[in-house]
Each structure stands twice: as structure tokens, then as C-alpha cells.
């Protein structure tokens with residue numbers, strides 16, 4: 064997720080100031096690098112966020128129009144070179160982009176053969192060169208060429224997701240926007256027009272906006288805006304008057320970032336999978352591991368190191384990898400691993416899982432692995448973070464920035480990345496094509512299934528209200544959902560400040576069951592899988608002690624509804640992927656529970672988003 068903002072006006076206003084202030088309100092979308100282009104002054108790009116960009120902008124950087132960008136890296140390190148805007152060979156066509164151009168490799172190859180020179184590792188840059196190519200293909204003198212036509216022809220060749228803004232030095236008043244999967248909104252002012260990823264940077268200037276739909280292109284000038292489809296047919300759309308505050312706009316209309324991020328689950332899983340599954344061959348293509356493929360073939364043991372939620376993703380990964388890739392896996396929290404004398408050698412891979420890529424205990428555990436000759440890998444969301452840089456290789460999550468302290472969408476993407484790793488390593492070690500294909504097919508079906516769960520959020524809100532006076536909760540699960548029990552519990556305790564305990568369901572009778580009475584509810588993850596019957600027995604044990612039970616169950620399981628007090632249903636999937644669905648109702652339950660208590664959901668007390676101290 065990146066943030067884009069563009070402005071064209073004729074009021075003698077300072078476009079640079081407008082663009083920089085606008086970027087500030089988009090910082091929640093990305094902050095690893097920033098850049099600006101104004102036809103009258105050129106471009107400035109820098110690693111870091113808006114404050115860094117501001118420092119680098121010269122005093123005489125002025126103009127009436129321009130495009131600006133905040134990046135959350137997906138392709139290429141977060142350096143000035145890879146920061147947007149990107150340009151063509153002649154520095155005349157400039158582009159800012161939010162999304163991923165999936166066919167950028169083949170386009171780049173074609174354009175390089177045609178003589179284009181690329182300056183960055185970014186997928187976005189191909190678009191600027193492609194427009195340049197289409198413009199020169201029109202022939203005639205440069206002044207007679209049609210920028211709009213060239214942009215449209217280029218967009219029709221691009222596959223993937225984009226929200227973009229394009230500007231041509233020779234036509235400084237005109238900016239072209241397009242949307243395919245990534246949001247774009249136009250702001251309609253008086254003698255000025257805007258393009259942005261969300262309305263927040265537009266709202267200080269105008270409340271009249273038009274939201275683009277997928278497959279639509281818009282052209283703005285100071286006086287006008289036009290919308291058409293990729294096939295050039297015209298679109299008529301009325302403007303909407305927005306009464307949100309800028310902060311509400313950042314949250315996409317949701318009350319909290321946590322809910323917004325839970326709602327992004329389907330998109331996040333799609334993004335983690337994008338371009339990485341070859342379903343017909345049952346293979347996973349992980350570009351970040353290509354350099355260490357041979358070393359990975361020799362690995363005979365994996366140690367996953369992580370903290371908190373990321374460590375629960377690791378526990379799910381342990382079960383996936385052992386069952387389907389047949390590699391011994393251990394999971395250890397970073398703060399323990401770094402101080403004990405683990406037996407590690409060069410056939411060990413130490414895998415660090417971290418949303419921020421900066422968690423000190425995870426980082427030090429990886430360093431410890433490296434000191435002992437292990438291959439180190441990262442499953443990281445933040446491109447260019449310390450863990451991403453220091454590990455030998457890795458897989459990026461592509462979940463976009465996570466703002467809420469409680470990790471939700473990153474957890475989904477971590478488990479999805481681990482499923483991809485399971486196919487990748489499994490196929491190196493005798494996993495059949497049939498098995499690889501089945502996992503791939505089920506992975507692809509997950510986003511729609513998550514959407515079905517999210518549709519039930521009204522019912523989950525009611526349930527959270529019903530239990531909101533309870534002070535203690537037990538979460539139980541088995542096998543793949545053992546880790547989900549811990550994740551469900553940490554979500555509730557970190558934002559509601561109440562006692563919630565994760566426990567392996569089989570372990571309950573070795574202690575925790577003593578706590579159960581009619582005031583102590585249990586959340587039982589009991590979807591239809593190989594341990595379903597065992598879970599039902601555990602639920603009976605709790606009911607026999609008058610404990611209320613809320614079950615996470617598979618759609619259509621009517622029997623469980625007769626046994627427990629309340630049920631949250633999820634669609635069926637294969638057992639190894641069930642945690643990716645089962646955790647979603649638990650995230651929603653924790654969210655609505657804390658909201659009911661009137662707590663600061665996104666910034667819980669005593670916690671930081673990224674723990675960079677011991």
C-alpha cells in the first residue's frame with residue numbers, strides 16, 4: 064500500500080506546499096520513501112517519509128501542478144533510486160503508482176530490447192517507458208503526439224493492480240489517473256483538481272469528490288475532469304459530498320485502523336499470493352529464495368524465531384512444514400533462543416518472522432543463528448527493514464503497513480507466506496504435484512472465504528457485547544489451531560486488558576480446567592478436521608463444569624450448535640489452511656469486545672507497535 068497525491072491548479076497557489084501537506088495525511092499508507100515531481104521544477108526523491116522530503120526540497124522548487132508519492136516498498140529496496148515518481152528515458156513522462164505490475168518483467172525485457180534504459184528496480188518504472196514507447200509509436204513531430212492516447216494504450220498492456228497518476232512535462236496542466244484494484248479518488252475544486260489514494264489530502268481543499276471504479280481512467284486539468292473506461296468509452300459519475308474528517312478518511316470510513324486492517328484480510332492474502340503460485344504445476348515461485356535454492360535443498364532442520372503474534376504464525380508454519388514438506392521444525396520466541404546454546408549447524412535454516420522487521424529479540428536470534436553458520440531467512444512485511452537486510456534471503460508479506468498495534472492482517476499474510484514456503488520446500492522434497500496443486504487451489508480460494516466471514520461481523524459484534532462483562536476467557540484448539548488459540552487470546556488481552564489464556568485443548572485437564580465455572584467462558588476452535596472429535600470431547604468436559612462455550616465451527620455443523628452456547632461459523636478449507644480462516648472471527652471478537660469497553664483499540668496501553676528494545 065502506497066499513497067499518491069496529485070494537484071493541478073491555476074490560482075497562483077504553491078503546488079509543492081499543497082502536495083507535501085497532502086502527503087502528510089497519507090503517511091499511514093507507507094513511509095519508507097517519498098518523492099515529488101513538478102514539471103516546472105523537476106523531481107526530488109528520498110528514503111524516509113515526508114519530513115525527509117521536505118528537508119531536501121530547494122527553496123525555488125515551485126510550480127502549478129505536480130504528482131507526489133509515499134512508498135511502501137514491494138519491488139526493490141526503499142532507496143532514493145526506487146522512490147517514486149519514476150520517469151521515462153527522456154525525463155518527460157512521470158508516474159506515481161500504488162499496486163503491483165505483475166507483467167513488469169516481460170514488459171521491461173521488451174522495452175530494454177527496444178532501447179529503453181531503466182534507472183530503478185521498481186515495477187512502476189516500466190509504465191513511464193511504456194507510455195514513452197506508445198507516444199513515439201504515434202510518429203510525426205513530438206508536439207503533435209497525444210499523451211492521453213499513449214497512456215491509454217500503455218494501461219491496456221499492463222496486468223496487475225494499480226492506482227496511478229501520470230504527468231507529461233510538455234502538458235503540465237493535465238494529469239491522468241487510473242484505477243485497477245487500488246483506490247483512486249478525484250477532488251473537484253474551484254479552478255483546481257486533485258487525485259489521491261483516499262480523500263484525506265483533498266478534504267482541506269474541497270469536499271466534492273468522485274471515486275474511480277476498477278478499469279477507469281480520469282484526466283484532470285485546473286478547470287475540468289473527465290472519466291472514461293480502458294476501452295475509451297465515456298463514464299458519467301456524479302460527485303459525492305464528503306462529510307468525513309481527514310482522520311476518518313484515512314481509516315477508509317472505519318472507526319479504527321484495527322477494523323480496517325481486519326477488513327483488508329482478503330486483499331492481503333491476494334497480495335501475498337500474487338504472482339507466486341503456479342497452480343497447474345503445483346509449485347510456488349518465491350523470487351526472494353531463488354539465490355539460495357541449492358542451499359535450501361541441503362537444509363535438514365528449520366528453527367523459526369519470532370515474538371508474539373508472529374511466533375504463533377511460526378507455530379502454524381511448523382505444522383505445515385512438518386506435515387507437508389517433511390522437514391523437522393522448531394519454533395522459539397526470540398528472547399529465549401538468543402540466550403540458550405541451541406545446536407545449530409550449516410544444514411540449519413533459521414527463519415525470522417516479523418511484521419516490522421525490527422523486533423530486537425527476533426533480530427538477535429537471527430544473528431545468533433548466523434554466528435553458528437546457519438542459513439538465515441526472513442518472512443518480513445517491511446521491505447528494507449533490518450531483518451530483511453541482514454538475512455541471507457526471504458519472502459516479503461506484501462501486507463501493506465499495519466498501523467494498529469494489534470497485529471491482524473500481518474498474521475494472515477505470515478501464515479499465507481508460510482504456506483507458500485511449504486509448497487516451495489515440499490516440492491524440493493517429494494511433495495507430489497497433486498498435493499501441491501491442491502494446496503495452491505485452496506490458497507487461491509481463501510480471499511473469498513475470508514470475505515464470507517467478514518460479512519458476519521454484525522453478529523460477532525452482538526456476541527462480543529453479550530460477553531463483554533466477563534473478565535476471564537480460555538481459548539482452546541488442537542493441531543493447526545493450537546496456535547490460533549494463543550493468537551485469539553493475545554488479541555483479546557492486548558486491547559481489552561482482561562485475562563485470556565491460550566491452551567492446547569488436550570492440555571486443559573492438566574491444569575487450566577480447574578478455572579472453569581459458569582463465569583469463565585471458553586472459545587473453542589472446533590472446525591471439521593482430523594481432531595474435530597477430540598475437540599468435541601473437550602467441549603463436553605467444559606460443559607460438564609457449567610462453563611459457557613463459544614465455538615468456531617465449520618459452516619453447516621448444526622450438531623455443535625446444540626452443544627455450545629454460541630457459534631461463529633467459517634467456510635471449509637483444507638486443514639493446514641484452516642488457521643487463516645479461523646483466526647478472523649477471533650480478531651473481530653477481540654475488536655468489538657474492546658470497542659464495547661470504550662478502549663483505545665489502536666493504541667493499547669503499555670504497548671508499542673514495534674519492540675526494538677529487549
Ligand code: M6R
Nearest residue numbers: 371372373417418419422469470
Ligand atoms: O513486528 P513483529 O511482527 O516482529 O512484532 C512481533 C510482536 O511484537 C507483535 O506481533 C505483537 O505481539 C503484536 N502486538 C500482537 O498483536
